[in-house]
Amino acid sequence: MPIVLDPDAAAVYRAFQEAGRPPYETLTPAEARDDYLRARFATNPEPPELARVAPTSIPAPHGAIPARIYVPKQPRLRDGLAPALVFFHGGGWVIGDLDSHDVVCRQLADAGALIVIAIDYRRAPEHKFPAATDDAIAATKWVAANARELGIDPARLSIGGDSAGGNLAAVVALAARDGDGPKPAGQVLIYPAVDFAMTHGSHSEPETSVLLTHAVVRWFRDHYLNGAADIHDWRASPARAENLAGLPPAYVLTAGADPLRDEGNEYAAGLKQAGVSVTTKHFPGQFHGFFTMGRLLQQANVAVSEIGAWLKALG
Secondary structure (H helix, E strand, C coil), X not given: CCCCCCHHHHHHHHHHHHHCXXXXXXXXXXXXXXXXXXXXXXXXXXXXXXXXXXXEEEEECCEEEEEEEEECCCCCCECCEEEEEEEECCCXXXXXXXXXXXXXXXXXXXXXXXXXXXXXXXXXXXXXXXXXXXXXXXXXXXXXXXXXXXXXXXXXXXXXXXXXXXXXXXXXXXXXXXXXXXXXXXXXXECCCCCCCCCCHHHCCHHHCECECHHHHHHHHHHHCCCHHHHHCCCCCHHHCCCCCCCCCEEEEEEEECCCHHHHHHHHHHHHHCCCCEEEEEEEEEECCHHHXXXXXXXXXXXXXXXXXXHHHCC
C-alpha cells in the first residue's frame, strides 16, 4: 500500500540515516543494546512528574525478575486501590530494558491515572524462547497475587506492551484465558508481533523497511526462536492460537511504515471476529518504534494520551 511518512517522521528517519548508525544485524546483541539505550536521550520526551518510582524484584523459578513500579500523583482510587498496567517493553526480545521504556511508562501512568509495573523479562539470545513468555506470565501472576499490597485493584489489572512487548501481552492474555493466571481487565497491543511466519505483505514492502528493517526483524527472530518449529507455537505466535474467543478487551495500535502492520491489523480483526471488544488505532504516516519518540514525534504523545483515555474507560 502507498505509504507517505508524516513530515516529522520523515525528518527523524533522515536523521537516523545521516547519522550512519550501524544496522543492528551487524552488531552483537550487547552492542545493539547499548546503541538502542543511547538513542533514547535524543528521542524520549520530558517525563511527567509522578508520586513515586521504585524498583522491585519478582520471584521466579530461575531466580528473580527485575521490575519497576510507577505511581502517578492522582491514581483512580476505588476503596483505596488503583487500577494498574503490567507493561512489557519492546526490543525484539533482544534489546530494550527498564531504562529504554522508563519515560513511556511514566507517561502511561500519568495519562491513565494508574500504577504501571514494568517487567524486565529475560532476553535472547542468552535466554531463548520461551524464557520471555515464562517471565511475562510469572510476573503478571505475581502482581495479581500481591495486588493489594502494591495498592492495586486486582479487578482492574491490565497488560500491555510495544512490539515484542505487545507479543508478550497477547500471550499472557491467552494463557490467562486458559487458566494460567488472572484474566486481565484489558490488553494494550502497540504494533505487536503476533506471527513469526512473517508472510504478510508488510514484511516485504520496501516502504515498511524503516528503522525496524526487514533484515533486523529476521535478526531478532533468529536470536529469539530455537528453530522453525517455534513459529507455530502460540506462545511465540499468538495469532496461531486455536481461537481468540474469551479474551479481554483490546486496544491495538499499528503504524503504516511497519513490517508488523499487517499482522497487527489481522490480529485485531481476528479478535473482533471472535467476539472480543477491540479498539484499533492506525498511524499511517509513522514507522515502527515511534511510540517512545515523543520528543520528536507528536503522534507518539497523541498515542499515549489516547491509550490513557482507553484505560480510564475500562473502569
